[in-house]
Amino acid sequence: MSFLEKHKDLVATAMRFAIGWHLAYLGVWAVTSTWDYSWAGCFRCAHWLFGDTLRAIGHSAAMGAVDLFLAWGLLLAGILLMLGKAARCAAVFGIFYLALMYMLNPPHFGHTGESHFLYIDRNVVEICMLIFVMTWRKDVPTTGGTQFIASGRDESRPSREDKEVAQ
């Protein structure tokens, strides 16, 4: 195992944590906002896939429920991803949210202020990262916190459980 490969657990955990941080930040911002933060504006200028439906939702009374769902969903999914608890379910929500954002403002030869994109923007990159999170099962510690460091261990070394069994 090369030097780089030895740290794959650590990197995978850090990546999962970072995406969790991103989603949780959006959620915290939306939930604690003293203004009525709403995605209505985004929905109302949807001009691509399902544009008609999304615009109709943006104009309908259901938008309040959608806002609530997205805000609390982001907060919960972000925290779960950071902690590594139920990370797969959280990743599914994250993928849903990012795909929605992509659909609302697809980067077709556009410049979004972040960078230049040709169809593939950072929502897509983050979606790919979350798909990886969903497949990364065995090696990822599920408790987060201090186990980040422990999880960087060499697979050849015995784990704590192995030691306990040995004793």
Added chain:
Amino acid sequence: MSENESKTTFRDVALTLLRVAIGWHFLYEGCWKLMQEEGWSCASYLNAAQGPIAPLFKWMASQGWIVVTGNWAVQLGLVAIGLALISGILARVASLFGIALMAMFYCCQPPEPFATAMSGADGRFFILERNAIEALGLALIAVMPCWRGFLRTFLPGAVVFAAFGGCFWAHYKAGGFKKVEAVTSATVKVHEFVALAALKTPISEKAEIGGVKFSRLALGGDLIAGHSHARDLIWTDEFMLRYNSGVTLGRTVRYCLHCGIDSAFAEPKVLEKMNMEAKAAGGELKFFANCADANDAALAVSGGAKGAYLRPETADTFAKKGDAEGLKAIFGVLKGTKLPVGIGAEDVATVKFCVANGVVPDFWVLAFHSLDYPAARMEKRCNNIWCVDPEAAAAYMKTRPEPWVAIRVLAGGAIDPVKAYKFAKDHGAAAVAIDLLDYRIVETVNGIMKPSPPKEREGRAPARPTNSDAKGGQKK
């Protein structure tokens, strides 16, 4: 490892997707820079550096050789990293270089708390931002075993190269890399997205006149018709006419509809244009036509207006002359439209004159604004004031059963629209028509819909002590 390998199929697919996606992004970013007709330079980016090590980047921008080297390093680096990531050849080395590049972008434009977020910049949040997340994706590619044999590594890459080449060629043929000389539709879409995403809540307050329900905040049409009321600035009328045509008028109407503003008080001559824009935006504007004569009334009817009202200046002139017969005649013409009919006035004396002569419309349209602006204190009246005594006017209007609509509430642009709206509403106006330029619509609606400070909201739960109001201005 053989046991692990059989379990890692999905993981391989996910990693390949990630590698190819980041590679695609890098490759396009590099190609975009290389395709710029006037070349691309990192100098402006370096000069715009923020955060603790901004001075270093600014110094770098001042050194010619660093800029020249940086230009080529970034452009070719992005392309090379992109090619390597997509093909899978030297992907690990490319990932490490990519991380270095991302780290530099991060340091140059760090997020909060290291620097204040640039207004309108997407993807920058606390401590982390999207460059950092992409760098972690690259780190993942670097630490994962990435070479899985020719078929599993290079074949997807070949397919992706073909797709990229096709898209890139189509983009090139469509002139996508030409210098932007006018506002292109793509740019407009992006601006619109950012502008409309800033909308917190659409206007929800409603008004009703003659059975027509509409938003209490209405769009005023004076600027669109080229009446800027700008006193000494003689160029502004023409400027407003030129500004509010074509793309801008379309945007104004679209923004209004998105923000819940579904009504307009304007001259019939702009009715058709505005109707067309509203239709293009998939909505409808309820139009109240400002009519001075029978021609206007006919235009209002043919254009599908929901109401008509006598132009304030015309009504004032009749009242000043004491010409009740003339007033009744034109009022009769408007009545003939079968629409809800109103009478406009700058002076509340006109309203009194109408009532005294038995001319009682369905609604009144009254110039109404506070006197809290510098030009209101000019001694001579010279297009500086439209409502001499708002308190007295409001007191009289309270005695009338008909609803009244406030117009000229900005006093020729001297008053903040949010304050103007609240002033008119608090004094009993059923609706408020405000002349808004496209870029002021969202912020005005946000200002109007922003909840009052806690002390004014007695009986409700105390507001949470957060500082997210400060963030609100920056967040998309």
